[in-house]
Amino acid sequence: xxxxxxxxxxxxxxxxxxxxxxxxxxxxxxxxxxxxxxxxxxxxxxxxxxxxxxxxxxxxxxxxxxxxxxxxxxxxxxxxxxxxxxxxxxxxxxxxxxxxxxxxxxxxxxxxxxxxxxxxxxxxxxxxxxxxxxxxxxxxxxxxxxxxxxxxxxxxxxxxxxxxxxxxxxxxxxxxxxxxxxxxxxxxxxxxxxxxxxxxxxxxxxxxxxxxxxxx
Amino acid sequence: xxxxxxxxxxxxxxxxxxxxxxxxxxxxxxxxxxxxxxxxxxxxxxxxxxxxxxxxxxxxxxxxxxxxxxxxxxxxxx
Ligand SMILES: [Zn+2]
Numbered sequence: 696x697x698x699x700x701x702x703x704x705x706x707x708x709x710x711x712x713x714x715x716x717x718x719x720x721x722x723x724x725x726x727x728x729x730x731x732x733x734x735x736x737x738x739x740x741x742x743x744x745x746x747x748x749x750x751x752x753x754x755x756x757x758x759x760x761x762x763x764x765x766x767x768x769x770x771x772x773x774x775x776x777x778x779x780x781x782x783x784x785x786x787x788x789x790x791x792x793x794x795x796x797x798x799x800x801x802x803x804x805x806x807x808x809x810x811x812x813x814x815x816x817x818x819x820x821x822x823x824x825x826x827x828x829x830x831x832x833x834x835x836x837x838x839x840x841x842x843x844x845x846x847x848x849x850x851x852x853x854x855x856x857x858x859x860x861x862x863x864x865x866x867x868x869x870x871x872x873x874x875x876x877x878x879x880x881x882x883x884x885x886x887x888x889x890x891x892x893x894x895x896x897x898x899x900x901x902x903x904x905x906x907x908x909x910x911x
Numbered sequence: 912x913x914x915x916x917x918x919x920x921x922x923x924x925x926x927x928x929x930x931x932x933x934x935x936x937x938x939x940x941x942x943x944x945x946x947x948x949x950x951x952x953x954x955x956x957x958x959x960x961x962x963x964x965x966x967x968x969x970x971x972x973x974x975x976x977x978x979x980x981x982x983x984x985x986x987x988x989x
Contacts, residue, residue, distance in 0.1 A: 723985055729971050730977060742967040756977050760984060814918075814950045825960055835967045856958045864953065881922050888950070895953075909931045 824895035
């Protein structure tokens, strides 16, 4: 069953292919559709790389404009979104380099770090730990936590786990090898887990207050 | 199976890409190892939290600005 399903999906063209064809034949409203479909994701990726709202806004705009101009170079052997992400990643890195003049910024250099290779904080988390915080507090915790990761780890995590790209698509859009994506993803996941544990682990409640359902 | 071996399979386990036999081995390790159970569950939770919370809301006027910029570019020839 699974095999038949995947073959059927491969033969069916991705809905973006038709939209791209319409844009190529001069129908600009089709491009608006593509923008609406992906602008939030592109903005998010740009934010994660540049860590700067103004830069992220510029990157989103430039990436979509550049993709529009270069659309005839889009061959259709990869997904439109993967191709678009690659443009956005490059634009983001360019912004970053401009801001940190002279300093090399790259997402393909591997970071040698012991952190995240072995889990250290092994305390269990509270059930639904995010409910101990307001939406604003939680967003701040999540931002602060992911910002502490190297840019190359952040962007792999966001593409794979937040955007839901496959390992191969992530590798393609970042110009990385599949093993490089895999090794970064594992370390990114473990580092985030380790850092979030500080906020989410089960608090030790004084005995007299009662620990009802927590006791096994 | 050791904890290190389990950890090496963590992503495959989370992404559901392990064979049935391997899954049984992993499950067996989990049953006897609280540390790995916590690591697996909290890593899953980490992903779920990031997936379900937008931490960078896109400014609402940005889409309009982009639309104008594209139309502008288009006038110059498209
Ligand atoms: Zn273990």
